[in-house]
Amino acid sequence: MEALERDQMLNAVELEQWESGKSVNDIAACQGIRIRRHCRPAASMAEIEAEMGAPRNILEKIIWDKEIEVAQGLARSPLNEVIESAGKAPPTRDFYGALAAAHKRNGVPALIAEVKKASPSRGVLRENFDPVEIAQAYEKHGAACLSILTDEKYFQGSFENLQKVRKAGVKCPLLCKEFVVDKWQIYYARAMGADAVLLIAAVLTDLDIKCFLRICKELGLTALIEVHDEREMERVLAINGVQLIGINNRSLETFIVDTSNTKTLLEKHGDAIREKGILVVGESGLFTPDDVAYVQNAGVSAVLVGESLVKQADPGQAIAGLFGKELVH
């Protein structure tokens, strides 16, 4: 079956489910998605939990908070205003192109270096945290792109950090590392200077991903679509227009990190991925040149690294330690 035909068929199935009154969570569950939405952004968490029980894991908890946060953001900056400022933002930089070029130039996976202060699994990673200083050090030492965490509650990041890094004159393309559940966040990310956004397959239905990809395309943003397991990989490979897939070695539900996840998924799907010209990013839990070599041999063209860089006294110098050599621009 032609890809387009299959795509239309999948859309039709999902639309039919909508029309038959299936809830968002039922549709998601049909696709193997375990994360539920409460869809009650005006309710208190106590009311939500009375209805749905406690969140089943940390990712679900983050998403429930995010739904409320997005509603608050929308009330502060209505969608039409955010769309307008996204339209006025300076043009995007080519995130995909920067990764492909750096991979070719250095002969090792391109680096997406993450500006990360804290995480729910590791707590605070760095006390004296200056996002601009860290971003500039990463750029100076050969990072191809940067990832800026914007979630405040769990990662102590902010959209302000993203904007500050952009305004400080950093030239690397910037990934907005956010838990996107609504299109408003994509326009907002662009308005604040993002060149790419993360879309997490574990929380988004196929139709969500397709709609968000379309918005990204309109805005010139690259989408990094994150998968963690076989089912998510299969879903994402069935969607047209995907350029970049991130394989997260860390489960966002259990925090277990296992770099062999990248290898297993690429053993099975590497050929299909190469045929489509998709670049793969190995994400999380990479600390040594051996770790980088392992995911490189598995077939990744880029790596996304936070903790092992940000924890060292000089995160820029740490890059040569991670790759076993200096990276050049």
Ligand SMILES: O=P(O)(O)OC[C@@H](O)[C@@H](O)c1c[nH]c2ccccc12
């Ligand atoms: O700090 P690490 O283990 O190098 O991981 C970086 C990055 O992969 C991780 O922060 C991450 C990957 N996917 C995410 C989704 C949301 C928040 C964070 C992430």
